[in-house]
Amino acid sequence: MNLKSLVTDGNRSLKMYAGRLEKLGIIKLEDFLFHLPFRYEDYSLISKIAEIQPGETVTIKGKIIEIKNQYLRGGRIKTFQNAIMEDETGQIKLTWFNQPFIIKNLPVGTQVSISGTVEGSGKILKIKSPKYEALYNEQTKSLHTGRLIPIYPETKGISSKWLRRQIHNILTQFSNEIKEYMPIEIINRNRFPDFKTAINSVHFPKDLLDAEKGRKRLSFDELFLMQLAAQIRRQKWNKQKKGNLLEAKKFEKKINTLIDSLPFELTNSQNRAVGQIFHDLSSSKPMNRLLQGDVGSGKTVVSAIAMYLTYLNGYQSVLMAPTEILAEQHFATIDKLLKPLGIQVGIVTGSKKTKIKDKELGISKNAFDVLIGTHAVLQKNIKFDNLGLVVIDEQQRFGVAQRGLIREKGKNPHLLTMTATPIPRTVALTLYGDLDLSYLSDMPMGRKIIKTWVVPPQKRENAYEWIKKQIKETKSQAFIICPFIEESETMTTIKAATVEFEKLRKDIYPDLKLGLLHGKLKSKEKQDVLEKFRKEEFDILVATPVVEVGIDIPNATIIMIEASERFGLAQLHQMRGRVGRGDKQSYCLLFTDNFIAQSSKRLKGMETLYSGAELAELDLHLRGPGNMYGTAQHGVPKMKAANFSDTELIQKAKIEADRIQSKITYYPVLNQKIEAISSENISPD
Ligand code: ADP
Ligand code: MG
Secondary structure: OEHHHHHHHOOHHHHHOHHHHHHOOOOEHHHHHOOOOOEEEEOOOEEOHHHOOOOOEEEEEEEEEEEEEEEOOOOOOOEEEEEEEEEOOEEEEEEEEOOOOHHHHOOOOOEEEEEEEEEOOOOOOEEEOOEEEEOOOOOOOOOOOOOEEEEOOOEOOEOHHHHHHHHHHHHHHOHHHOOOOOOHHHHHHHOOOOHHHHHHHHHOOOOHHHHHHHHHHHHHHHHHHHHHHHHHHHHHHHHOOOOOOOOOHHHHHHHHHHHHHOOOOOOHHHHHHHHHHHHHHOOOOOOEEEEEEOOOOOHHHHHHHHHHHHHHOOOEEEEEOOOHHHHHHHHHHHHHHHHHHOOOEEEEOOOOOOOOOHHHHOOOOOOOOEEEEOHHHHOOOOOOOOEEEEEEOOHHHOOHHHHHHHHOOOOOOEEEEEEOOOOOHHHHHHHOOOOEEEEEOOOOOOOOOOEEEEEOHHHHHHHHHHHHHHHHHHOOEEEEEOOOOOOOOOHHHHHHHHHHHHHHHHHHOOOOOEEEEOOOOOHHHHHHHHHHHHOOOOOEEEEOHHHHOOOOOOOEEEEEEOOHHHOOHHHHHHHHOOOOOOOOOOEEEEEOOOOOHHHHHHHHHHHHOOOHHHHHHHHHHHHOHHHHHHHHHHOOOOOOOOOOOOHHHHHHHHHHHHHHHOOHHHOHHHHHHHHHHHHOOOOOO
């Protein structure tokens, strides 16, 4: 049920809140039920006024016997509301600030339940800004006080108290519509509460154990549905028509020649991944493989080898990357590698398409063997004669639709997706249970640890000096990343970056050469700036956080990140990965003006942890699964109840999904749910 439709249900107030609710991820009515509390406050004991002591946090029930507004001149507090309430043992003063409406909510005579911390001394004690709830008749179940009360994620204009009331109403009003959908055998085997009970227990628990039981059931549901959906997708994929069977053995010698021509040895896991990919390609079932590897682990070359084998078999390949900069870079790398072997490599991006005429785009036969580009490769006029392999880099940055479209350009082409999203293996199996996984678990030889320091404000000047000295002495180059201001790169960000750039250029590094890179530059300008940096015409590249993904400039060995506390660990790790790409010692300096305890733990983690996987663990630990390692940006769905570190429950969910999968048609409601999940799913199919 959509909130926007609620107005016809006579519920105007909810519609009014729709915008704000969306911020909390509440769009449909049932989303309220899955907006789960992150903790509970225990107000379950009701105290008598005569017995309370200053300093205690208490809940009291009684009657308002006096209440009034008082006005102040000037200052921040304009009005305050004073009340006196009494129970059969005594009286207490209550004070609120700037909430004149309370006078209306709690007129003299109202029965009320209040909670808060007792202050003062002497005969009449008082409570400032207590939580309150009018009890219109004695039977009213107290929602906000006098029990274990749920505390929810809030946003401006949406309080826990308000949410609690809505959720309670929905649970009452739609009680009959909250139906069990899980096969009874699963519930029995695992001794789960039924669905409705679980929902009730999570929001309005009798005690903490009750809440925990409810949450466990909901977590299981999430993991189970995700697994089941993945298994069913896998089944569908396997039923697809035949793919293009490629020969691998026959071309072993040629492949080895390519590998020998590389300026480096492949790592063990690169070799293993190549083997796994070749195995898939030489099967008649189309490949559906995810190549996962930390930033800098060398995924590109693995995909290039796969494209070469595809070419040797007489098929075309396409590689799609999320940004123009990245597409250009891949083009440069792959063209250099494959052109000497007689392979035509083409490129299509938003700004390059005009230069490439249609006939070069494969309408005439085999105008290219490998096409590299941004989502521009999806355009209708780009046609392939015989597309054999689709490679999608940074796959999490593309939508399901785009990933589907590109495959439709061929007849069941093989699919290789690549990502640096460092999710633990158990999690990957849950999310991508339908894909085959290859991991690049080791880094190329000779890579040194990127020395990382958090730089507090008082050391800023020294750090500037140190960077200059490094650049001069070791002839290396540096990135300086401007503060992250907004999610998308707006004019505000650009302006701030330009100001920062001028300051650095004039005041701090007048004798060095600096370039500026931001998202609003034209594609050509971006290329020029990067090219100049690559050719060492700049010592320092000042950039907005756009350099996050993929840029590969091995001579850059220093990256300095401003306002680093504003970034998630995932982004910091991605950015740090811009250096340490050659064999020189590299450095990452995390500037921060706001060294508060919460972010300091995260930033300190950067000083000692170097792999994406370890940082993901830390994020999981510090911020909880919902926010894990900026997974939201990485296309990993946000879990509402489940915790990705609960391997036991993940295991259980997998076993149950295995059991039920072949019987799914007997459970129509479950089946429907799965189809809904699949249509919005993150994994490519
Ligand atoms: P990512 O996995 O982040 O996409 P890239 O494919 O961009 O990483 O590779 C990062 C850098 O490492 C590139 O400069 C690439 O040439 C280099 N590289 C890749 N494999 C190896 C290897 N086995 N040994 C040394 N350098 C390698
Ligand atoms: Mg890459």
